[in-house]
Amino acid sequence: MVEVTDVVCSLCGCVCDDIVVEVEDNKVTKVKRGACSVGKSKLMGHNRIKSPAIRVNGELKDCSYDEAIKKAAEILAASRRPLLYGWSSTVCEADKVGVELAEELGAVIDNTASVCHGPSVLAIQDVGLPSCTLGEVKNRADVIIYWGANPAEAHANHMKRYSYVSKGFWTEEGKKAKKLVVVDVRATKTSKMADVFLQLDQGKDYLVFSALRAILYGHEDVVPDEVGGVSKKDLLETAEMMKGAKFGATFFGMGVTHTGARQNNIVNAIQMTRAAHTHTKFTITPMRGHYNVAGINQVCTWETGFPFAVDLTRGYAWYNPGELSATDLLIRQECDAAMIIASDPGAHFPGESIKHLAKIPVIQIDPYPNPTTEFADVVFPVAVSGVEAEGNVYRMDNIPIRLRKLIDSEYPEDEEILKRILDEVRAIKEKEGK
């Protein structure tokens, strides 16, 4: 048995890097400490896709990697409008090859940000983001706001490692000396811990941000007795708490991006943070979901200039979320083939989009069988990044961290499969004289 320390979790955007596991006979046998229950489940492993496969007469038939690579390259090379989607649960090295493949094919490349923090990206491009690293939050923040986020369930170590419960250089007393504000539609495990819980009416976030902005700018007289289901008394108390912070940190989640005004909600959240700057230091950070969704946004930006929803058919990069995001392309039945890697649109896209995905040839690259496998035509099992493969990822605060390899894998890495598909596509194009 070998004890491995400083293991990095490849599940959520927290990318916890202080995990200790035991490895025996090339298996992770125990997660000793550091991981939450969700991360632990990832490290201990799940049922896997056993073999590469190609769908024949409606059934997936096992085949060799060579055969699957040939078939995948043929599908992509023959496609007039391929969509390459996913990229958030793999490493930046694979993402880089993905962008190269998109360029070679003249494809649309999109990632899971489009159904997650895409609106936050749009808002940040609009008005910027007064943010900081999670280390700064840990060491300095004494007022924490979670808005439309439930970290107790979705990012279970976030409060312990970085925010409300953590103890840092200037926050050595931990939560005793901190205040927690939670804003949500439902009472959740997170809201139960809060000093102030603002339970707003669904979809009224924009109004509540506006009310807090007004109060922080000294215009409480224009705020009515109730805004979006929240009483003026509670808003005033929250604003006082924000003003009294030595260092405040807001974290926001899908409760704000998935509804109503979308990116305009986030613009208003950022403007609320600016309003708090007239009194004290305040930051704001999106609670990124997948462990490397921030990383594919980085890679896609440094390779194409844009973070998601990028069309490379013109020979140069064209960016237009709402037109080129995966859901929109699928609803318009525009793409005629898709490659899905490190994500699961079968589970996480609207039914209306899945209908088109189920009709067109789909190539899937993933360690695990999932709803997307049910309609995939070519399937590649791969190594699990962070357990069986190493590589760089970006934490939710855009800090790069290197995933460690804990055990050997019988499966190839994402990067290798992508490179082989790219080589095969180039060979087909050369043969066809394109």
Place this chain on the structure above:
Amino acid sequence: MGTKVNLISGRTTVQGRNLDSKMSEEYFDEVARCDLNKADMEKLGVAADESVKVKTSHGEVIVKAKEDAGTPEGIAFMPMGPWANALVSGDTHGAGMPSYKGIDAEIEKTGDKVLHVKELMQTYMG
């Protein structure tokens, strides 16, 4: 005639634990469900783990009802996943983001069976 609710979807711990194990029974039990306030459960005449049909203008799906005190009256919460998403519109209002929350839905009691993941995905084929 069902009860009108505002449908939202989101993460749960058990859903997260099975992100890479979506074909499992644990995922099915956790995600093919709908949380409702006690008052809404009574209005519908359903007890915990009884089936309800959730219907929107984009689709309908059968899931198990669960009482949750944290969910306000008039709100239905479904863990994110294939069952909730069968009800979501693909319209992104020019932002790339579908409305996963704030969907007008109608809920009624039913004796119909909840479809497993594979059966649900089959409804998208052909």
